[in-house]
Structures are given as structure tokens and as C-alpha cells.
Amino acid sequence: MGRRDDMRGEPPDGSGEATNDPEWTRDLWSTVRCAGVLLALLLLVDWSSGRLTLWRATVWFALAGLLFVVLCPDRVSAGGNWLAxxxxxxxxxxxxxxxxxxxxxxxxxxxxxxxxxxxxxxxxxxxxxxxxxxxxxxxxxxxxxxxxxxxxxxxxxxxxxxxxxxxxxxxxxxxxxxxxx
Structure with missing residues (x-):
């Protein structure tokens, strides 16, 4: 089975290399930092109050993971006659x-x-x-x-x-x- 472009008729021309969003890496690290800070704060508050348990820590990890998924930026790239x-x-x-x-x-x-x-x-x-x-x-x-x-x-x-x-x-x-x- 060929590439998706091959199955759709005329493939895009290969003029030049793909262009990527250079800000994506910075945005991704910002997302990781936000999720990490939220996780650290939740764990710290629970630990300082003496109510930190394995179950609660799992919930906080899941919440931080959900925040990461929601905030994670799209990686946009473009090449000869295509945009992804x-x-x-x-x-x-x-x-x-x-x-x-x-x-x-x-x-x-x-x-x-x-x-x-x-x-x-x-x-x-x-x-x-x-x-x-x-x-x-x-x-x-x-x-x-x-x-x-x-x-x-x-x-x-x-x-x-x-x-x-x-x-x-x-x-x-x-x-x-x-x-x-």
C-alpha cells in the first residue's frame, strides 16, 4: 500500500523541504511546565495536610495528564502543496x-x-x-x-x-x- 498522497492522485511536488512551526517546542514545554506545576502543587498541598494517599496521588497525576492533553499544541508543518x-x-x-x-x-x-x-x-x-x-x-x-x-x-x-x-x-x-x- 502506498502513501496517502499516492492514493489520492497526483502527489504534491517535492519543492523544498517541509516547513515547521518553530514556536511549537516552546509551546510544548510551556504545556509540560503547566501540568508539572499543577501536579506539584496538588501533591504538596495534600502532603502538607497529611492526607496524601496512593489513590489521591493517582487522581492528581491523572488530572495533570488531562491538563497536558488539553493544552498540548498542534504541530503544524507544510511542504510542497500540503499542510499538516x-x-x-x-x-x-x-x-x-x-x-x-x-x-x-x-x-x-x-x-x-x-x-x-x-x-x-x-x-x-x-x-x-x-x-x-x-x-x-x-x-x-x-x-x-x-x-x-x-x-x-x-x-x-x-x-x-x-x-x-x-x-x-x-x-x-x-x-x-x-x-x-
Missing amino acids: SRRLVRERRVRTDLLVSVRCLDGISQRVLLRDAFGGRVEIDPEVLVRNPQLWCRLDEGARKAAADGILLCGTTVLRQISRRVDRETARAVFKASGLE
Whole structure:
């Protein structure tokens, strides 16, 4: 059995290497620290009150583990005509040159939902794209091709909004680096 891209028709081009979110490692360590601090505090409070038992310690470990799972960030990467988001167990991938829709999902935290012609679906935080212009360029490149081919049915407005945010943040970073802030 071949790779998933081989089964879906034309494989993505191999132009360049995969681009990863460089902030992911820092975010992961922040998640580990939060879960560790919660665990340490719960164990310390129970120990100081004299009520620490094996059963209670197990509950505190489970609670800290649950916090880690909830806070664990997605690892977003992109390559030639694909974008992937990896959670703890599963990776989801879309072909950016075959996108059919890009939607903005509002809620507690804003998410962007990308869908391709083969049913692939990826939800990512738009802040990841704003912080990492290389990831944005990979997505934008494929989305422009999909729009030019008439495949992208909805989502150009969302892509333009993200593009403006990326441009604004990039300009702000340039001004800050040059001392013109």
C-alpha cells in the first residue's frame, strides 16, 4: 500500500523541504511546565495536610495528564502543496493545491478550517500562520493555485484577512528590528 498522497492522485511536488512551526517546542514545554506545576502543587498541598494517599496521588497525576492533553499544541508543518497538523495521536493533512474551502470558525479560540477535494480536513490556529510567514507562504501558494484552477469554492475572504495580518505583523517586526517602532 502506498502513501496517502499516492492514493489520492497526483502527489504534491517535492519543492523544498517541509516547513515547521518553530514556536511549537516552546509551546510544548510551556504545556509540560503547566501540568508539572499543577501536579506539584496538588501533591504538596495534600502532603502538607497529611492526607496524601496512593489513590489521591493517582487522581492528581491523572488530572495533570488531562491538563497536558488539553493544552498540548498542534504541530503544524507544510511542504510542497500540503499542510499538516499533528496532535498527540493523529496527523491530519490537506493538499493546498486542491483546497475547496477555507472557513473561519469562531468560538473560544479562533480556528481556520481547510478542506481539500479528497475530503482531507485540517483545523489550525490562524496565529500559527501569522507567527510563521514561511508556513503562510506554503499555504498561500497552494491556495492561489486552487483558486486559479477554480477548485477553491469559498474562503478567499478568509485568506485575504490572514494575508493582511501576516503582512502587518511582518512589517511590525521589520520596524522593530530596525528601531523605527
